[in-house]
Amino acid sequence: MQEADLRVELGGIRMNNPVTVASGTFGYGKEYAELIDVTRLGAITVKGIRLQPWPGNPVPRHVEVPGGMVNAIGLQGPGVDGFVREYMPFLRGTGVPVIVNIWGTTEEEYAEVARRLSDVEGVAGLELNISCPNVKEGGHAFGTDPRTAASLVAAVRRATRLPLMPKLAPNVPDIKVFVRAAQEAGADALALINTLPAMVIDIETRRPVLANKVGGLSGPAIHPVAVKLVWEAAQAATVPILAMGGIMEPGQAIEFLIAGATAVAVGTANFIDPTTPLRVIGGIADYLRRHGMRSVKELTGSLISG
Amino acid sequence: MQEADLRVELGGIRMNNPVTVASGTFGYGKEYAELIDVTRLGAITVKGIRLQPWPGNPVPRHVEVPGGMVNAIGLQGPGVDGFVREYMPFLRGTGVPVIVNIWGTTEEEYAEVARRLSDVEGVAGLELNISCPNVKEGGHAFGTDPRTAASLVAAVRRATRLPLMPKLAPNVPDIKVFVRAAQEAGADALALINTLPAMVIDIETRRPVLANKVGGLSGPAIHPVAVKLVWEAAQAATVPILAMGGIMEPGQAIEFLIAGATAVAVGTANFIDPTTPLRVIGGIADYLRRHGMRSVKELTGSLISG
């Protein structure tokens, strides 16, 4: 039988296969380039970038927990110009679409970052981080109120023609409200989920383990929560969905596709087994073959729930 | 050294120690009575009860996931009168305070259940389930809007003088809003967290594993999320907090106390090791001794976060 067609289009981002990496878990691509063939990825999503360089949070910035980890990196980064200078040459060289995760503390900052990335060769799209639990201003604050989120998306929309993909906050009662708000404001795609707000306390010192006190839970622990949110979002979405949260094995990625995602991102698993994204691509191809599907598009939203 | 004082008061419920069991994970107490000495529990919290008998959801009602399980029992139960008739004689006999978890599909139903339990000997308090993700009406719907939640609490408040403890929904952007709403409406204590809305898909059949499609995630996977919510809630709370979510070991209960809880409930762990609540009681006592604390009250809210 013929190989299934793995190509997808994620709101204007053309991917050779539906698998990218989750922002913040793959650096700027370069760091893993010796370990895996990054040119085989459907897209490379880079660590969150704001306008200026940003130091992030003090250490400890992470702690291991059952089923995953809690991190509070705090969006350390080289700023948009530093990113373009230091990392885009390598990324362009991969030939893989680059999704830049952006953030700011004001609408103007988000818009300015988007503007500066608009004409950078190799940048295929923007993931708008409005859901990072690890920074005091910006990030999360934008993602938990639908009006604020919509206004932000609209502001960035005016600043760029790049595909725009807001990354929604998972800790909301009804994700559909945010899906609609983001779409109406001009989103081309939606990404979910970001980490769940979390905290770990060292009972001997009686202090939070993380210097930032709170952080975000990622890893297999959050996968069933992510599937639920993706499934629900897909019901309200008219634009494609990039799904992530706890993918360790191909099956967990396939769940997302069945639930309605067009593409998936591997996050925490990269730290444990850097070959995960490639194994997931292979696993999806195998699945399509076994089930006689000719394109991964047949899988998207194929949940039978009658 | 003298044994530390483990007694706590949870909004009018007097407990010999700060450890109860989470609603729905310990039946009506009776089921575990051959396996552990239930009279040693600080309180027994029973499975959710509504006005009339309720069949719950079709099976499968559960599925195991990394770090826990997803359930959609759907609040099956004998109704308030059936409960009082079938189970209260045994529960009264234990001499342990009984916390009855109640729910309904209307304010009136909640209030009526509360009214009927008001004069039942042995009932020490009511946990108001406004956060069950597994029933279509009632439950969750009340818990994700602060005004609806407040109105419900006020309605039940008018119906009973029993200690009233709303169980808050975890999937909200800001738990403090709900804490304040519930308090102002007359809550004597607060319980959190309920399970996180979740879903698992069988990729071979492409169907949801649970007959109810979605369910609630419990177990150690949710513990760091629960600690964060309890810590945040404690900052807005003027009433005591009953904390739960993922306790498998004493240390995880102690984290909750340090974060600001007055008492804790052991849930999913009962299924795996029914001695967990007793081990947790012992572990807390040990901890207090090792740290030279004379009362568990010293532990509550003792987080050092400067």
Added chain:
Amino acid sequence: MMDVSGSVIRQTPLAAGYWSLELEAGLLAKQARPGQFVHVRVPRLEQSALRRPFSISGVRGGVLEILYKTVGRGTGEMSHLLPGDAVQVIGPLGNGFPLEPRGVPVLVAGGYGVAPLSFLASRLGRKGVLLAGGRSAGDVLSTEGFERLGWQVQMATQDGSRGEKGLVTVLLDKELLRLKASGEQAELYACGPDGMLRAVGERAVAAGCRGWLSLDKHMVCGVGACLACVQKLRREDGTEWIGRVCHDGPVFEAREIVW
């Protein structure tokens, strides 16, 4: 019902994918009755893994035998248990089979469903016949034990690799005819997949005899507390209720079950 730390005495591979596990479980084993089950905390799974239920397939003094098939993570890990390993076990659980048959006991086993029936055969006052079915020869287990006890054994496999080719219900139909011809009453006991149990139940009703069916329902607590393992049932007066397989079963009379 108790929660004990059992010690592995022996682990024996049976046919491919099937194992017999013997545990020293003291009083728990001594109290066990056929049809009851144990709830096992599988060592080396992660801490939050749920327990797994298994029928008791035999008891020798304080030693408990489990006969199981490796089908997933839990049973996979179980197959690595070695003598001396400790295993946390809750039991004996459930109601068990009634031990006073009104007729010739006819035991119908599908795959590992033979487990509780082995224990049953060793405790029934009256000898009878075992009808053992499975997909293939390797799925027909423990029949020698029955023969040693003086039971008659008939086999059926779907691929014909052992005994009759076809479903075990074909054997049952013949056996019921034979008993009817000889004027004898049958008492059916069955354990296996739902489809088989349902078919056996229909035969019991048709033949006017009692059919005791042991249900294999996925469980969480095993003690009646969580309501995960429910089954719709019918009382003698025709009213329906929702039972817990772990607590009210796992054995039900065919007429009780609302499929």
Added chain:
Amino acid sequence: MMDVSGSVIRQTPLAAGYWSLELEAGLLAKQARPGQFVHVRVPRLEQSALRRPFSISGVRGGVLEILYKTVGRGTGEMSHLLPGDAVQVIGPLGNGFPLEPRGVPVLVAGGYGVAPLSFLASRLGRKGVLLAGGRSAGDVLSTEGFERLGWQVQMATQDGSRGEKGLVTVLLDKELLRLKASGEQAELYACGPDGMLRAVGERAVAAGCRGWLSLDKHMVCGVGACLACVQKLRREDGTEWIGRVCHDGPVFEAREIVW
């Protein structure tokens, strides 16, 4: 840098709680330089457990040696590894120690911090002295290896159960005085707890020699991608920056580190 499946050759208990683990790691081992580390996926932890970083304590052909202390879940499981077990290992990682000392190499080890220094001693052209410290006699490890290579070894323990009583920095102060008196320049290399490293760094600055410190920072990715292991650093021009210990280190010159 590569991700290989290493095969356990041997696991040897050293002092109580310390182990030496030898892995066949082929090219990875051959490429390794002293001061570099490997990122180990510990078998039998649950699937989502993060990797654990360990210094390379020696290399013999394609065999890699790790010297480790059991301090928690991961190292606890590691101690159960048996010959033939497969272990997923990423490495060699990090920058390693420079191998051209400007003076007499003085190696300062705290507990398992001796690990990268063992490897270093075997690769340095010039012999020198090892100052090995620990809480108690059992925490002073692998000193025979240094002696066999013709290195001088001095020891200090906090409880005085082996060598001098006190901190290893007491030995360092004496050694620096001795070298100064004999007109020799020192080059310091240290690995151990932060407090010790900081003290060694201060000595390097005071003595006007270079001090290479290998930091023990908790890591996630090990390859520079996650930004979990950051350390504030100072450039020669005095400006500060935030480095990743896994990628820009783990070895830094004392003057680079902003404690």
